Amino acid sequence: MTGTLTVLRVGPGVTVQDGGRPGWLEYGVSRGGAADRLALAEGAALLGQGADLAAIEMAGMGGEFQADSDLRIALTGAPMRASIDGAAVAWNASHLLPAGARLAIGAAQRGSYGYLHAGGGIQTPQHLGARSAHLAAGIGAPLAEGDALETGPDNGRTTGLGFAPDNRFEGGTVRVVASLQTALFPKAELKRFEQTTFRRGARGNRMGVPMESDGEGFRPDGARTVVSEVIVPGDIQVTGDGTPYVLLAESQTTGGYPRIGTVLPCDLPLLAQAAAGAELHFRFIPLEEAVELERAEAEWHEGLRSQCFPLIRDPRSMTNLLSYQLISGVIAGEEDVL
């Protein structure tokens, strides 16, 4: 059965996102899609549905939502305070949102992007084969008060599942491979780049995030300019003042600034989730190792469902979630046990 999820109140950076629209680089449209693809896969696993379905991405701040019929939901990504009709509900979990109940989602407590998934997915119209808003390209728009979002047919019935979240919401070390222009930078600059403690700048958005540091800017060898070349998500371009800028899902498709390296796709969730001011380090790894890590990440995404366990208590109230015996690989009963 399809339904409608109505937006009663919403933060400024809330959009519908899916896996994005690959295949349009030729026409100047970057892939876009969820800033944190792992969070998209986690929501799909909690609801037992395909990871290609669209969800609501909330940058820093959520909103209030109401469904016109019973709706299964899941909450993933940057943890935000959430409640249904005033009763707190767990993050990184699936729940039943009863018809007419108010789901309230507050500000991110850590990280940048939280996700609200609906059973059957959010079914806004497709453009170029995807539902993702791509604001830089003029596709879609931020959600606004009063928007009525159609949700797709939902074959699942299970709610009340959760999983133990990883720690990708506080910055950390991201792995980088050399890319087509890395050789333009002297070895000493590359070493300094790896040794520098960066802070995620405040101006970041879905197009990219600046990396601030106390030291000098980073310079390629000589003053040469480079011919404009293809950009992929994770590319670290170094602008005129020497500030590295990590390009994300919604970046431009070509660029003439030299790029010092490319962040591994599997580490982009950590980078995108780093809140303004969070500390980040970069570490170059060999391409062969990166390929193995990407293959392992794809397998991890496929196995996420077996990481879900029935919630018996709100994990936020457990002092040490991992010390509890978690039932792994078991699909919960029909009841929401929360």
Next chain:
Amino acid sequence: MAEERVAAPVPEIRTVGVDGMLVSFGSRLSEPANRAALAFRAALAAESWDGVEEVSTSLVSAYVRFDLRHLDHAALRARLGALLAQRDWYAAELPGQRRLWRIPAVFGTELAPQLPQAAEAAGMTEAEAVASLSAARVRVQTIGFAPGQPYLGELPEAWDIPRQTQLTTRIPEGALAVAIRQLVLFSVATPTGWMHAGQTAVRLFRPDAEEPFLLRPGDEVQFTPVTPEELQGLRRDPLGGAKAEELS
């Protein structure tokens, strides 16, 4: 694009991120390198190798993105090398199914206020500049930066003028801007260093249209001078009066 003279270019294969490869036909923009990139991209598309997810071109390169679970770097590099060796790509024919577009444009006036500045930089009177820009038949060398936005070239040598160091705060959609022997036709309003010499009413990207993108890489374009009043009349047409004919 401060350019250095380089020796006859040799194609180069490099990696892009973890799952991409780039075949570059030069380290600077040139007509032969751009033609080679377009032809090589067409050949790649025709090969449609298993595991290749996307191919595209930038000004002088063809890009391949592939699925790491179905193809590895060594195998792809070997295939790209073999395809490169099949012929002299710098001498290759341009791919088929190209079109010639004639797009109405107002040169100068308050709609395109930097025509005088651009003409002076090119060492021409304004009338000579309009004649030169509207006589030029330029090719879509690549589409990029913003959706459907073409880089058009190559203009006569007089137009090898630098971009401005001071950015124009906002150039409107449909603006035609010139620098470094290229024209850019803007698909979105944006800040730019290119000089705003013409204004069209064309919409290059329409997300809801059956064919969302007007231009394809390799298409040719000529700009027809019109008056501001004529352009106003063309604004009701999403194509802004642009007309296409097939190039054989």
